[in-house]
Amino acid sequence: MSNKTKVRRLAPGPERDKVAADLKTKYDSGTSIRALAEETGRSYGGVHRLLADAGVTFRSRGGDRRNAES
Numbered sequence: 001m002s003n004k005t006k007v008r009r010l011a012p013g014p015e016r017d018k019v020a021a022d023l024k025t026k027y028d029s030g031t032s033i034r035a036l037a038e039e040t041g042r043s044y045g046g047v048h049r050l051l052a053d054a055g056v057t058f059r060s061r062g063g064d065r066r067n068a069e070s
Contacts, residue, residue: 010050020054027051 010016023036031039037047051058 016050016053020050023047023050024054024056027056 010019019040023040026036027033033044033047033051036042037044040047042050
């Protein structure tokens with residue numbers, strides 16, 4: 001028996017576009033890629049690819065740095 005999970009590929013088309021648009025809305029409202037990946041059961045790379053296809057402008061890395069300079 002294999003321990004691998006089923007691949008969740010989305011073929012190009014309206015379903016993929018809808019998923020990408022939903023992810024874009026959540027990402028633009030502040031949800032992280034990691035949180036989106038966990039919520040949807042997809043990989044980080046898969047979510048990143050869908051967001052890129054949806055035309056997202058990605059935030060810079062590193063999170064909130066307000067307390068880092070104290």
